[in-house]
Amino acid sequence: MSDTLTLMARAAQDAAALLPRRTGPHGFDSWPAFKAAFDAVDRPTTALLRERLEIALPGTAWAEEIDTDLPPGGEQWVVDAVDGAVQYLQGLPQWSVSIALVREGRPVLAALHSAVLGHTYTAALGGGAFLDGAPITPSGKTDLSLALVATSQPPFVGRQPGAVADAGRALSLLLPAVGAVRNLGPTSWQLADVGSGRIDAFYEYGRDAGNLLAGSLVASEAGALVTDINGRPWHPASPGFLAAPPALHGRILSLLATARTTPAG
Incomplete structure (x- = not known):
């Protein structure tokens, strides 16, 4: 599990590095133009992720977008190569790469990377959660x-x-x-x-x-x-x-x- 999670984190980081930094909006003014702009950034990052994750767990099922239809058994990758694509195409910094390994309908491994912030979150079921390798805990506020x-x-x-x-x-x-x-x-x-x-x-x-x-x-x-x-x-x-x-x-x-x-x- 730890080796797979390490590979997931590196794959997310490398996929994010493929995307050029944007400093302004893309300028699309129609749905076809938006779709073309999205595909231009999503396809290469998705292809890299599929290649890397196939190495980690050969033959695992794949989903880029999902609503409720997870398979009742087995494993599946649920991946968003440009999570926050609207913000990315507008030149905003709030986007990341997101990867989850789902087993028997629940997430068991997760890796998320923000290229703009330079931070990576990872988590394993029963193994804790981390930011850049350091354990994390939620807010201690009570008010x-x-x-x-x-x-x-x-x-x-x-x-x-x-x-x-x-x-x-x-x-x-x-x-x-x-x-x-x-x-x-x-x-x-x-x-x-x-x-x-x-x-x-x-x-x-x-x-x-x-x-x-x-x-x-x-x-x-x-x-x-x-x-x-x-x-x-x-x-x-x-x-x-x-x-x-x-x-x-x-x-x-x-x-x-x-x-x-x-x-x-």
Whole structure:
């Protein structure tokens, strides 16, 4: 496991190094232009990752994008070669490479690398979580009013209108109760930052397994509580997500529960 995790981290770092640093927006003004710009950066990084990960575990199944359909058994790579591609193409620094190895429907290894920050998160199920090789722990804050809470939206959020409505109500309830709510994407990196205490908590409505698998392992192995919006153990088909240190998790969960039951309008 340790050798595979080391190879995953190096693959993420090398893939990120393939991408040129952007200092301004790409300038696309249509969906085909955006898709072409995305493919131009995603294809070479994905190809490198597939090559390196095949060396680590030959024949393992592969998924670049995933919602809820994980195989019930066996192993699978869940990879986002440019996690935060929208930000990258806009010339913003909030992007990373994300790799998770999923076994029997749950993440068992994770590696995330930010080329801009020069940092790498790694985690192994039962083996802890690390930032640049040093063990990490989540925030020790106990005062919710000082908490920096992050959030995100699943891809193609228009397909999940209920998630949109719940997210809007949750934001209205959380803003007066916490220090700040931010979307500092990409999703996976925000979750990993919960593990290191840079972000105090992260929540999201809707199904978004592909973006949550790697970061959720980092957060949970660091010591954060990782559940769905109902407080049950999170799994890839869950319609919501919360990661927070034990001292904050219950109070944030209560606010999110209120959001689910408060009528809109």
